[in-house]
Amino acid sequence: MRGVVMYGPGDVRVVDRAEPRIVEPTDAVIRLTATCICGSDLWPYRGAEPADGLPMGHEYVGVVEEVGSDVTTVKPGDFVIGSFVISDGTCDNCRAGYPSRCVHAEFVHGTIGTQSERARIPYADGTLVATPGMPDDALVPSLLAASDVLGTGWFAAVAAEAGPGKTVAVVGDGAVGLLGVLAARELGAERIIAMSRHADRQALAREFGATDIVTERDDAGVARIKELTDGLGAHSAIEAVGTQESMMQAIRSTRPGGHVGFVGVSHDVQLPGDEIFFSQVHLHGGPAPVRRFLPDLVDRIWNRQIDPGKVFDLELPLAEAAAGYTAMDERRAIKVLLRP
Amino acid sequence: MRGVVMYGPGDVRVVDRAEPRIVEPTDAVIRLTATCICGSDLWPYRGAEPADGLPMGHEYVGVVEEVGSDVTTVKPGDFVIGSFVISDGTCDNCRAGYPSRCVHAEFVHGTIGTQSERARIPYADGTLVATPGMPDDALVPSLLAASDVLGTGWFAAVAAEAGPGKTVAVVGDGAVGLLGVLAARELGAERIIAMSRHADRQALAREFGATDIVTERDDAGVARIKELTDGLGAHSAIEAVGTQESMMQAIRSTRPGGHVGFVGVSHDVQLPGDEIFFSQVHLHGGPAPVRRFLPDLVDRIWNRQIDPGKVFDLELPLAEAAAGYTAMDERRAIKVLLRP
Numbered sequence: 001m002r003g004v005v006m007y008g009p010g011d012v013r014v015v016d017r018a019e020p021r022i023v024e025p026t027d028a029v030i031r032l033t034a035t036c037i038c039g040s041d042l043w044p045y046r047g048a049e050p051a052d053g054l055p056m057g058h059e060y061v062g063v064v065e066e067v068g069s070d071v072t073t074v075k076p077g078d079f080v081i082g083s084f085v086i087s088d089g090t091c092d093n094c095r096a097g098y099p100s101r102c103v104h105a106e107f108v109h110g111t112i113g114t115q116s117e118r119a120r121i122p123y124a125d126g127t128l129v130a131t132p133g134m135p136d137d138a139l140v141p142s143l144l145a146a147s148d149v150l151g152t153g154w155f156a157a158v159a160a161e162a163g164p165g166k167t168v169a170v171v172g173d174g175a176v177g178l179l180g181v182l183a184a185r186e187l188g189a190e191r192i193i194a195m196s197r198h199a200d201r202q203a204l205a206r207e208f209g210a211t212d213i214v215t216e217r218d219d220a221g222v223a224r225i226k227e228l229t230d231g232l233g234a235h236s237a238i239e240a241v242g243t244q245e246s247m248m249q250a251i252r253s254t255r256p257g258g259h260v261g262f263v264g265v266s267h268d269v270q271l272p273g274d275e276i277f278f279s280q281v282h283l284h285g286g287p288a289p290v291r292r293f294l295p296d297l298v299d300r301i302w303n304r305q306i307d308p309g310k311v312f313d314l315e316l317p318l319a320e321a322a323a324g325y326t327a328m329d330e331r332r333a334i335k336v337l338l339r340p
Numbered sequence: 341m342r343g344v345v346m347y348g349p350g351d352v353r354v355v356d357r358a359e360p361r362i363v364e365p366t367d368a369v370i371r372l373t374a375t376c377i378c379g380s381d382l383w384p385y386r387g388a389e390p391a392d393g394l395p396m397g398h399e400y401v402g403v404v405e406e407v408g409s410d411v412t413t414v415k416p417g418d419f420v421i422g423s424f425v426i427s428d429g430t431c432d433n434c435r436a437g438y439p440s441r442c443v444h445a446e447f448v449h450g451t452i453g454t455q456s457e458r459a460r461i462p463y464a465d466g467t468l469v470a471t472p473g474m475p476d477d478a479l480v481p482s483l484l485a486a487s488d489v490l491g492t493g494w495f496a497a498v499a500a501e502a503g504p505g506k507t508v509a510v511v512g513d514g515a516v517g518l519l520g521v522l523a524a525r526e527l528g529a530e531r532i533i534a535m536s537r538h539a540d541r542q543a544l545a546r547e548f549g550a551t552d553i554v555t556e557r558d559d560a561g562v563a564r565i566k567e568l569t570d571g572l573g574a575h576s577a578i579e580a581v582g583t584q585e586s587m588m589q590a591i592r593s594t595r596p597g598g599h600v601g602f603v604g605v606s607h608d609v610q611l612p613g614d615e616i617f618f619s620q621v622h623l624h625g626g627p628a629p630v631r632r633f634l635p636d637l638v639d640r641i642w643n644r645q646i647d648p649g650k651v652f653d654l655e656l657p658l659a660e661a662a663a664g665y666t667a668m669d670e671r672r673a674i675k676v677l678l679r680p
Binding site: 092093096097098100101103230231232242244247255256257262265266267268269270271272273274276277278279280281282283284285286287289 | 432433436437438440441443570571572582584587595596597602605606607608609610611612613614616617618619620621622623624625626627629
């Protein structure tokens with residue numbers, strides 16, 4: 001089959017990869033209907049992580065072709081969505097709501113790689129969720145978004161305890177930040193401040209529920225959030241970048257007792273203990289336990305309550321994946337959907 | 341009046357200080373019944389913080405002598421306990437449960453200094469709590485403990501979400517860690533693992549509710565906690581030291597989705613972003629919002645439900661404060677009570 005492999009910074013190619021097959025009785029093999037490029041794929045693309053023959057892609061929707069003998073919740077012909085982390089669904093961590101830290105966790109990125117025609121999904125019962133039926137093509141982007149970018153924005157909003165009466169600041173205007181805005185709105189937040197200096201992203205943030213836009217960054221951005229919140233800071237902050245600057249901006253924008261949900265994959269970040277201590281914020285984040293939220297998110301999408309697929313502003317055939325990486329790297333696209 | 345002033349590392353003297361007087365209509369002046377030396381007083385004593393004429397002491401119980409014209413909840417003759425942070429009790433942060441970050445917050449340490457005969461307490465209504473009557477002398481140590489060391493251990497246990505069904509690891513066997521054990525027990529924790537290698541502190545930890553003792557530290561300590569918890573780590577960890585080693589030990593001892601409550605005053609700590617990210621623990625801590633807990637803690641002490649005063653294993657007259665500092669510095673005493 002054809003699939004995307006990264007051979008080094010900026011070097012993304014669509015090549016022949018081995019055909020996926022059932023290995024364990026808990027596996028499923030799916031044919032990808034759609035997949036996409038993640039902001040986190042840009043870390044190795046930009047040389048911030050090693051990439052030497054890395055199978056790319058960890059977001060996926062598709063149709064089950066075959067299942068192992070122990071799989072009971074999905075069957076051939078089902079349309080399914082899965083998390084970007086494989087999870088067995090039965091261990092203590094899964095049952096506590098942290099399938100992203102399943103004792104059998106495996107990142108789809110770099111091993112399975114779903115920027116491809118087909119994929120073997122281990123622990124299919126614990127990882128995949130089937131939709132109620134075959135979706136309209138118009139629903140596919142939104143269902144695909146649930147696989148990571150929506151699920152991650154959702155987790156950030158939950159970790160930030162966004163909810164009624166709360167003011168939520170969102171640091172990062174990539175697809176995850178934008179869907180953090182949508183999640184905060186769905187969770188009932190009163191005021192949602194998107195931090196963005198790009199007109200197109202500001203517009204989408206407003207459409208997803210942002211009530212305010214802050215264009216300033218760093219200290220000036222923090223000062224502006226404080227101005228908007230009686231000098232106290234937001235109740236909640238969503239961090240969706242992963243740099244030192246974005247983490248500190250999120251923490252400093254949050255009032256004492258408030259909550260910071262951080263989901264930007266942390267790169268070269270060191271949190272100063274004394275500042276964290278005296279800030280008195282709550283910190284929680286990490287790789288989103290997307291599988292926890294999938295049934296609810298699929299419901300909301302199926303019922304046309306939310307339309308997270310709007311973050312995809314470029315669609316390409318899988319064969320042109322390299323052009324998709326370039327477009328995201330140059331910020332010409334928010335998020336690129338690939339059709340195998 | 342006489343009071344303790346620190347003039348430099350190891351240089352603690354009882355000297356004449358100005359008599360406290362009512363300055364603002366929200367002030368009270370109290371006569372100290374008892375005060376004490378805090379583990380955090382050892383930071384400047386050991387040269388880790390500057391101390392050039394620092395009025396010492398921030399824990400206090402005593403009798404109100406005089407109040408300003410706006411004070412309504414305490415009156416002359418009342419026996420009172422207050423937090424180690426002054427709070428107005430009315431601002432948004434106070435009402436949200438974070439009096440330690442009151443918009444009028446002032447640390448008693450270093451300015452007011454309650455290792456003294458008398459003290460002016462600003463915002464008396466928002467800071468002090470009166471007992472139901474004049475306490476027996478036997479209750480005084482426990483009431484004094486509520487002022488910081490119990491309130492801080494309690495906050496750590498609350499921040500760590502200690503409760504029924506939970507396994508709680510406690511890093512630090514000073515008075516705060518020991519009272520974190522007591523708090524975890526009161527909050528209903530199922531299993532409480534005290535990390536200590538001192539027989540006397542282990543014994544007190546057991547008395548306060550510890551079910552297990554771990555003597556190993558650092559990686560070996562973390563490995564031991566994992567062994568005791570099916571390889572997953574504790575649900576909750578209390579950090580009561582404030583060093584890089586203790587913070588990482590607490591974080592690494594906690595399972596994904598678990599909670600770390602950190603109250604050791606952070607010194608030279610840098611939390612690595614990537615490890616915090618992938619740990620998926622919740623982090624919350626800082627200077628304890630003791631005033632939030634004081635009414636409940638006073639009740640529990642008054643009803644003889646808890647006896648936190650047991651952490652005091654040395655009592656000295658105020659005039660001999662220097663000997664108290666030496667005893668704590670040399671770990672010959674867990675905590676020293678001073679009688680003005």
